[in-house]
Amino acid sequence: MEDKDQIQDAIKVQGEVVRKLKSEKANKEQIDEEVAKLLQLKAKIGGDDGKHQFVLKTAKGTRDFNPKQMAIREKVFNTIINCFKRHGAETIDTPVFELKETLMGKYGEDSKLIYDLKDQGGELLSLRYDLTVPFARYLAMNKITNIKRYHIAKVYRRDNPAMTRGRYREFYQCDFDIAGQYDAMIPDAECLKIVHEILSQLDLGDFLIKVNDRRILDGMFAVCGVPDDKFRTICSTVDKLDKMAWEDVKKEMVNEKGLSEEAADQIGDYVSMQGGKDLAERLLQDQKMSQNKLACAGLSDIKLLFSYLQLFQVTDKVVFDLSLARGLDYYTGIIYEAVLTQAGVAAVTTEAQSGASGEECVSVGSVAGGGRYDGLVGMFDPKGRKVPCVGVSIGIERIFSIMEQKAEASAERIRTTEIQVLVASAQKNLLEERLKLVTELWNAGVKAEVMHKKNPKLLSQLQHCEESGIPLVAILGEQELKDGVVKLRVVATREEMDISRADLISEIRRRTSEV
Amino acid sequence: MEDKDQIQDAIKVQGEVVRKLKSEKANKEQIDEEVAKLLQLKAKIGGDDGKHQFVLKTAKGTRDFNPKQMAIREKVFNTIINCFKRHGAETIDTPVFELKETLMGKYGEDSKLIYDLKDQGGELLSLRYDLTVPFARYLAMNKITNIKRYHIAKVYRRDNPAMTRGRYREFYQCDFDIAGQYDAMIPDAECLKIVHEILSQLDLGDFLIKVNDRRILDGMFAVCGVPDDKFRTICSTVDKLDKMAWEDVKKEMVNEKGLSEEAADQIGDYVSMQGGKDLAERLLQDQKMSQNKLACAGLSDIKLLFSYLQLFQVTDKVVFDLSLARGLDYYTGIIYEAVLTQAGVAAVTTEAQSGASGEECVSVGSVAGGGRYDGLVGMFDPKGRKVPCVGVSIGIERIFSIMEQKAEASAERIRTTEIQVLVASAQKNLLEERLKLVTELWNAGVKAEVMHKKNPKLLSQLQHCEESGIPLVAILGEQELKDGVVKLRVVATREEMDISRADLISEIRRRTSEV
Missing domain, CATH: 3.30.930.10 (Bira Bifunctional Protein; Domain 2)
Structure with a gap:
């Protein structure tokens, strides 16, 4: 064990390093790394009660997606999947790790970036580096000579992350491939058509x-x-x-x-x-x-x-x-x-803390890429039988970064839930009635919520609607219960009207249908 | 290097082992394991050209999903996600690996089942074992005290796989959790309501x-x-x-x-x-x-x-x-x-090759589970601040197994694509016209396909429709081109009619709309 005073000294020095980097507006990752070291030192002498001696972070080069990011991600995926489906693609899935030998000899110099799993007895495994090699392994293993498939999943590369430019160690790939013996350039042209459709529809600029x-x-x-x-x-x-x-x-x-x-x-x-x-x-x-x-x-x-x-x-x-x-x-x-090619989108790289040079700011990098690989499946087939393939991979992480930035820049609010109505009450002791009503709504397929408190204030219930963009409130009170109605409030206009219990569901549907 | 003859002998012996197990209808995994050994031996003496010396398989306890399985999976996910959304859940995502220390001390005796990544320099990482611990880490790291979220993603356990019973080393978890300080048992009851809704809607029996x-x-x-x-x-x-x-x-x-x-x-x-x-x-x-x-x-x-x-x-x-x-x-x-509780569903375990005993056939195992964990988030918070949580995890792999079995047992065909119309031709040299027409359809958002051959036979084009359940064929010929029409054929009834090019898109939409 090191001496406590020594660690205290090291913490002081490391604190200075962090402060200096911050004042110099150094690269965010560099700062993060030094902060991590600082936290580790602090952990050594223990937290408030000595129990929490770990660094609270995700692994280097990875990130969580919060509900807002997920809402954007879902929208982007939907656009892409719709395009793949419009072109008749099926989808498959493969495990996140493969036998190490499956990945060996496929990536040239980049093989050094492959994540290996620890040998805990049994097979030697590695995390997939892309979706193309597992696809080729899948075709050879199942003797498939003909398929048009898409696959959207995460892949792993021990690269130097540049997260401000949308480059991560864990990232999504979004692949569309056509395998099979066809006439020259027809499937190849369809891949390019798909790239054109997706980039146009995502509205990312030229x-x-x-x-x-x-x-x-x-x-x-x-x-x-x-x-x-x-x-x-x-x-x-x-x-x-x-x-x-x-x-x-x-x-x-x-x-x-x-x-x-x-x-x-x-x-x-x-x-x-x-x-x-x-x-x-x-x-x-x-x-x-x-x-x-x-x-x-x-x-x-x-x-x-x-x-x-x-x-x-x-x-x-x-x-x-x-x-x-x-x-x-x-x-x-x-x-x-x-x-x-539009200069505007390059702004992804210009975060205040980013140490990106002027040149990097201009280069946006590729958002899709691919090509023909007629030999890969044959590398897996015991008899070397070839299956010609051509495919495209959409660079979804860069696209996420751009879309997130756009969303932040625009005033438009992104909803992270789809709730149509909050069941609320203005008076006390109506929890049971609220639960009964929300059950009716759920059972009818209405997206509804109720606050998990016995006696929530009406104001806090209305506030919740404002915050999460819930368009309607169904308010219950003694009088409404007596009259067999619900007071339906439109959050945006504050308009309120009494609706009979029998008509409530159709009224909610009418007011929240997107047509 | 071993002597080639020695290996040949070993192959013979191992071949016998495999044959014996098969004739005894032994456990499928046991057979697979012995077959893998056999293939490894065979690989040693080289394939046809000595290049293909590896075993073509997925890692132990994992599997690929083919397009049919994916179609079933998508349907199940949609039912579950719709339920989560009906109850107002947001969604988040976390990386597939966490710092090893994040997972330590959370799973009791089961910690030995955690997959570690190889130390390739840098942080010590492990694959996530469930979605609950990463969720708690996420809440503490972002100081979130209130959220209703779902998370559907794969988790990893170095368990003994029992794939015939739907137990894998890589499997999906489907979690819904409510975090926050609320009145007793209200969120807990909502979790049970959700389990009830999902299991009822999936129609898995009692x-x-x-x-x-x-x-x-x-x-x-x-x-x-x-x-x-x-x-x-x-x-x-x-x-x-x-x-x-x-x-x-x-x-x-x-x-x-x-x-x-x-x-x-x-x-x-x-x-x-x-x-x-x-x-x-x-x-x-x-x-x-x-x-x-x-x-x-x-x-x-x-x-x-x-x-x-x-x-x-x-x-x-x-x-x-x-x-x-x-x-x-x-x-x-x-x-x-x-x-x-229905006896019928236990059939998941009764595959011919499975060595399951009678008792195992009756026990179906749990398809959902969860509970309240008020201390977990506090384990991550530097000050030990608690966030009460309650949640449920849907045992999606078992459900997949049951649904797949049901699908196999029923005569109903599962479509793996959504193509509405195939653009075909009866005559030669009409590739250009086919490509032009399919472009019109794609640009209008119609799900359309064209065969990637210069001069495909009409029969093989119609066969493709039969096989993949495409309901309509738009047939082009010299006459149709002259008349400015397309011959639209309904695959199921073989009915054919001439439709003007101007009306084609609306006609296709009318005939394939699901309303």
Whole structure:
């Protein structure tokens, strides 16, 4: 045991650290971390009664959702699920942890971010890192060769959390995938249509969907003289172009990854290209690219994709962008990523305490992404049988952050319950009558509440309605009981009227129906 | 490395073990375990190309949900959530893992079932064991003294899974709790009303809600001469009365827990009592019980509870049962548990492969339970401030099992998608027209599908409708395109009619509206 005085001294020092960080408006997480240390020190010398020696917090990088956040979350989920259902998707669920070996070798360098469970005897387990690998495992295990499914669930990454930018260690993924042998680019185009529908309906401001193809990237690397064994690592570097300037990306290629400067420059020319179907056509004529079979296959598919996107009426938001690479190892064809382009939404990152630099404030990051992964299911099948898949993942946490901010900025009140009527009384000793009436309402399917006090004041009952947005109050008194009526009060207008008990339920329904 | 021949021999032996178990119709889990061993051996000598050396399974005690199971799950959740919302509950969410110390000291002997995460640097974390402790942590952390909330999420227990009886290591909990300082028994009675509503609406057959109070149990232990320090452990033994005969429970008390035979017999007299308000009144006059303040407080509250339950019209299903103890440490007052009493539902356990004994087939187990825990939030508050809480947890996994079984037994087909219309064509080269039409439908909010083939056969398109229960087909052909119409086919009746493109959407809506 350390000496109590020593701990007291450490508390003083740590307190200074916290105060200094706060006065410097340091990064919130950094402050939180130092505060946690401080609390831990304080816990060592005991609380008021020495019993409560723990830190009251959620695990690093995670958060609770309060009722208001849940109401927003429910609204966003409904929009997304409705879209998935409109496109005929079924849904499945898989366990939150998988055998460790199921996840191994699927995520490249990011595997280090996987949460492992402690070996407590039995199997070695890890928390799922995404929903795609469990989906592929599910297909192979059940020998399913055909499915259109969505899956909304939490995934886990031991990443450095940046919670002010909506990046957490526990976060929702919202995936839609089409598995099966179909004609080229039709399911791929439907995925993009879905992204377009969801982002439009969520009303997040303007957005852009960047499209590329892994085969075009690989073909481009080949014709630029990248050695075969450097394709994946150079691809990872290209992927940083949304966060880093070309000059820095080039430096990484040349200095860290050992690429020749000439090859890097050639890549630089290509990855600056953006366009539509026309760009794909031009590149099919490109002296170098046209020599590479893989690139040509990818470019022809991009052309075909754009023709379907035209029929789906979404080409206004889609751009063919040769700099798009995406990090994951398992993509084999088309890849895409949606970004919000309106400056306004970047405000998510500008919390007072956030240490975000100016540049970070502008970059909003992607709100959806996906692509084709024709080889993943085969990695799980004992005979290596492939099931072609294409899918999209909606970046729901960023969307939550934006929606929450919007809600806070607007004056509109978010209701966290759906109660239609509060059963109240103005006089004492009417608890029994209130309970009888609320039972009638519940049994008729009316959303009703009663305060859990024997004799609540009328004022506090009315206040409760104001606070939680309950539109109606059914007031009982001696006189009303004698007359066989209920005084129905409209909270917004303070209008009151006597309604016979027999008509009460239909009157409440009439006044609270949303039609 | 082991020798390949040795492994081949081991595979033969293990194969025999599996065959033997199967022929003996052994317990399914036992078979699964041996099959897993067999697969592991086979993996050692490699698959076709030596690459696929892993076992394709979910972690022990967990399962995937396929689309049909998800459709059932969604229906059950909707019934339950509607009930919670009818009673004015908000919802919250908490992370799947908590700091290990948050969970420590809350679950008594069951703490050994907690899943820990591997120490990968940073905090020590554990998967949540229930939703109640995270709820209490949430209240203390946010200084909330008043809330009515529900929380539906998965929890984790390293228990021995009994999947045929709906017991898993990963399973849903469905909790409703009322926190706050209210008048006695009003929130408690509402919890029981909620259990009654949910079990009635799910239509699971007859049920019974047993009620008791921890104070009555403790008072009873005191007057029967149980030493203070044995209250909790004797309580755990009483809790086994739903699975063990009294004789065996008594043996455990006397032989394992060192209770005097006399004390055990006195307990035996009390725990055989069942009744209603009348029993509470009788026990208040009981020579021994009436001497114990704690017991009297509990008995008076049971009386009050029954008077409220009468107003809520639920006394038909509630019984005051002195043998009900419940395992968890944190209960301080009223406790309850709902069981299904119809023999029929016990069939959940009678799967052909299940090794369940006759007795197990009869015991259906509880489908809901809960109680009052006035001390838990205080355990988290730095100043020990208490927030009285009462809540109920719906045993959703057992309910899923029953519903799934019911669905399988009935002829009714469960749809896993909500598609209203398939856009089809009878002729070749109409992909573009199909995509155009389905876009029109999607944009109008119609749930529509198109097959992802350039030239699908009409027969296979119609078959798809049959299989997934799609009620309508919108068929395009050269003639229809010329005439500006679509041939709308009703799948069930094979009736076909030409509908103008302008009227198509309203016609589809009319024919698929549920009103």
